[in-house]
Amino acid sequence: MPDTSAPQLTFVDAVRDGIDVAMQLDPHMVCYGLGADDPKRIFGSMSGLAEKYGNTRVFDAPTSEAAMTGIAIGAALRGVRSVTVHQRLDFFLLAMDQLINNAAKWHFMFGGQRSVPIVIRLILGRGWGQGPTHSQSLHSWFAHVPGLKVVMPTNAADAKGLLMSAIFDPNPVVFMEHRWLHQAVSNVPVGDYRVPLGRAHVLRQGGDITLTAMSFLVPEALRAATMLEGLGIKCDVIDLCTVRPLDWETVSKSILKTGRLLALDSGWLTCSVASEIVALACERHFRSLRCAPRRAGMPDHPEPTSFELTKGLHPSAESIANDVCDMLELPQRFEIAAGSGPHDVPGAWFKGPF
Amino acid sequence: MTAGRPNDPSLKLLYDMLRIRMVEEAIAREYPKGEMRCPVHLSIGQEGAAVGIASALETTDLAVSTHRAHAHYLAKGGDLKRFLAELFGKDAGCSRGRGGSMHLIDLSVGFEGSTAIVGSTLPVGVGLAMGSKIRGEKTVTCIFLGDGAIEEGVFYESANFAVVRNLPVLFACENNSYSVYSPINVRQPKGRKIHELVRAIGLKTSSHDGNDVGGVTAVTRAAVAEIRAGGGPMLLEFATYRWLEHCGPYPDDNLGYRPEAEVAAWKARDPIVVASAQLADHPGFSADVMARWRSEIEAEVDAAFAFARAAAWPAQTTRADFVYA
Numbered sequence: 023m024p025d026t027s028a029p030q031l032t033f034v035d036a037v038r039d040g041i042d043v044a045m046q047l048d049p050h051m052v053c054y055g056l057g058a059d060d061p062k063r064i065f066g067s068m069s070g071l072a073e074k075y076g077n078t079r080v081f082d083a084p085t086s087e088a089a090m091t092g093i094a095i096g097a098a099l100r101g102v103r104s105v106t107v108h109q110r111l112d113f114f115l116l117a118m119d120q121l122i123n124n125a126a127k128w129h130f131m132f133g134g135q136r137s138v139p140i141v142i143r144l145i146l147g148r149g150w151g152q153g154p155t156h157s158q159s160l161h162s163w164f165a166h167v168p169g170l171k172v173v174m175p176t177n178a179a180d181a182k183g184l185l186m187s188a189i190f191d192p193n194p195v196v197f198m199e200h201r202w203l204h205q206a207v208s209n210v211p212v213g214d215y216r217v218p219l220g221r222a223h224v225l226r227q228g229g230d231i232t233l234t235a236m237s238f239l240v241p242e243a244l245r246a247a248t249m250l251e252g253l254g255i256k257c258d259v260i261d262l263c264t265v266r267p268l269d270w271e272t273v274s275k276s277i278l279k280t281g282r283l284l285a286l287d288s289g290w291l292t293c294s295v296a297s298e299i300v301a302l303a304c305e306r307h308f309r310s311l312r313c314a315p316r317r318a319g320m321p322d323h324p325e326p327t328s329f330e331l332t333k334g335l336h337p338s339a340e341s342i343a344n345d346v347c348d349m350l351e352l353p354q355r356f357e358i359a360a361g362s363g364p365h366d367v368p369g370a371w372f373k374g375p376f
Numbered sequence: 377m378t379a380g381r382p383n384d385p386s387l388k389l390l391y392d393m394l395r396i397r398m399v400e401e402a403i404a405r406e407y408p409k410g411e412m413r414c415p416v417h418l419s420i421g422q423e424g425a426a427v428g429i430a431s432a433l434e435t436t437d438l439a440v441s442t443h444r445a446h447a448h449y450l451a452k453g454g455d456l457k458r459f460l461a462e463l464f465g466k467d468a469g470c471s472r473g474r475g476g477s478m479h480l481i482d483l484s485v486g487f488e489g490s491t492a493i494v495g496s497t498l499p500v501g502v503g504l505a506m507g508s509k510i511r512g513e514k515t516v517t518c519i520f521l522g523d524g525a526i527e528e529g530v531f532y533e534s535a536n537f538a539v540v541r542n543l544p545v546l547f548a549c550e551n552n553s554y555s556v557y558s559p560i561n562v563r564q565p566k567g568r569k570i571h572e573l574v575r576a577i578g579l580k581t582s583s584h585d586g587n588d589v590g591g592v593t594a595v596t597r598a599a600v601a602e603i604r605a606g607g608g609p610m611l612l613e614f615a616t617y618r619w620l621e622h623c624g625p626y627p628d629d630n631l632g633y634r635p636e637a638e639v640a641a642w643k644a645r646d647p648i649v650v651a652s653a654q655l656a657d658h659p660g661f662s663a664d665v666m667a668r669w670r671s672e673i674e675a676e677v678d679a680a681f682a683f684a685r686a687a688a689w690p691a692q693t694t695r696a697d698f699v700y701a
């Protein structure tokens with residue numbers, strides 16, 4: 023339950039706070055990335071840190087994603103934890119070798135002698151024509167790989183708590199922040215606040231259907247649940263928080279209760295986290311399912327730039343509610359309210375272009 | 377381009393810079409209306425390098441570029457209307473509205489594509505050059521890059537291979553001293569020169585003033601002739617400066633990341649002003665000529681914007697097109 027006496031912070035300020043507290047707790051920890059000490063401070067998530075901890079611990083980086091990731095691995099082997107940051111996940115793809123062949127394997131391939139406690143912050147873009155190479159939600163790539171943990175927080179408190187757990191976890195953690203959630207506000211406990219990795223949060227209880235979601239789809243799923251309540255349909259809404267390791271126990275309990283599953287995914291559905299959840303449901307709870315489980319996510323093509331072509335591209339509360347109605351064989355359908363503003367921005371605070 | 381584009385080579389360089397400047401100024405002016413809904417990286421201030429380099433290439437020569445590609449595309453002869461339609465996300469856009477400002481292409485003039493990931497077109501350009509060589513063509517490939525791309529490992533891998541295979545490729549590096557807000561001295565060792573570093577890889581290299589379009593043209597012409605004759609890959613480094621913010625239509629010097637004196641010194645060396653001054657005694661050049669060009673280009677730009685605005689959206693039913701060939 024949210025601690026309402028805790029101060030209200032935006033998601034992005036909560037990330038900043040988490041890094042700040044961790045850097046106080048661990049005097050060797052470093053934090054770097056392209057723009058880490060520039061005037062915009064990675065959308066504000068690094069504000070004041072360079073001043074507070076100095077250039078040895080908080081610094082700008084060359085446009086060298088592969089090397090800077092390997093360097094984080096080496097520093098971690100020497101006892102220096104790090105949070106590195108990339109303004110888009112897409113830029114980090116240059117570092118896949120270091121992440122997959124080194125970070126994810128080191129502990130295993132040297133028989134458990136050394137571990138790699140690094141955190142890689144990846145920001146997911148969406149809207150304002152981010153297009154094919156600035157908007158990819160590739161969490162399922164990372165979730166595929168044993169040795170990695172993959173975190174996708176949806177609110178400010180979890181952003182801080184999960185980030186702090188990630189920083190002090192002995193393993194490499196990919197921490198994914200959706201750009202559209204950066205201004206989400208919630209009560210964020212002060213000081214050393216940790217939310218355990220690998221545990222899903224049940225945000226809403228209902229008996230009719232289980233909705234699993236991550237990242238920006240969690241608020242959409244919650245909105246869908248509210249809309250569906252008007253039709254007398256009650257949803258379990260599960261925020262996965264960590265997509266690897268997956269909290270199957272929590273998802274499982276819910277499915278056994280509702281007998282229905284709609285697994286939402288912010289990426290493409292082929293080989294997705296949603297596919298994994300549906301597969302597990304079919305393997306383990308086949309007889310408890312009251313209808314075929316379903317997935318909803320991005321259509322199976324790259325994200326185009328054109329404003330027109332991105333209309334209805336991402337799942338929304340309305341499309342989720344409609345999927346649920348379809349699964350329950352109800353005739354009702356929802357439409358996106360007229361006058362709700364352009365579909366390619368999260369709100370007036372987002373001024374584009376980046 | 378308009379009928380008024382002069383034939384005289386030095387007048388043409390100035391005209392082309394002015395045209396690109398006016399196109400980008402119009403983009404900056406119109407952008408806040410929210411019709412061009414994609415990130416834009418304007419080249420205002422850097423036209424000297426773009427125009428000088430492109431003027432030394434044949435139409436059949438190839439080029440690839442970066443996120444900051446408007447000037448390269450236009451200087452290579454890319455279609456203006458289809459360019460603007462791409463920024464507006466229209467079906468008539470040069471990439472059919474799929475790619476936006478950061479993904480430009482015009483195959484009719486050898487502009488093979490610009491992409492948004494730093495360094496990602498470097499090996500593609502080397503591959504184009506290898507393809508041309510294997511096919512026995514006399515084509516040169518020009519790879520436009522920024523100072524930031526030098527920091528990516530793929531630069532070294534690409535340059536190395538280009539030397540090993542003696543490929544007909546020109547690396548044209550516009551060094552504007554910044555990658556987003558980060559000055560080069562926090563990213564690369566102080567005092568080390570890009571052209572010196574790259575020479576050690578085995579390319580012929582030199583460095584020049586990117587705001588002197590005539591000078592850029594002369595050195596690029598000589599380089600392209602040598603590369604075409606089988607002389608091997610080269611890198612030319614051009615010092616230049618971006619006037620507006622890294623991404624978007626506004627100035628951002630209020631942020632204080634660039635010394636005021638530095639900004640002022642570069643603005644005083646506006647490539648258009650520099651070229652105009654050099655043409656002071658040219659019989660075909662005068663304030664009147666400049667004014668006539670301006671009004672002609674303005675009409676061309678207005679018409680291109682009108683075209684882009686009026687153009688049709690791509691149909692929703694085509695959304696999944698082009699995923700596979």
Ligand SMILES: Cc1ncc(C[n+]2csc(CCOP(=O)(O)OP(=O)(O)O)c2C)c(N)n1
Binds near residue numbers: 443554
């Ligand atoms: C691999 C990668 N890393 C980071 C970015 C973010 N980014 C976009 S443009 C840019 C600046 C690159 O600087 P430079 O090559 O000098 O080009 P300039 O913007 O100065 O023209 C950066 C870092 C990116 N697009 N791709």
Ligand SMILES: [Mg+2]
Binds near residue numbers: 524
């Ligand atoms: Mg630069």
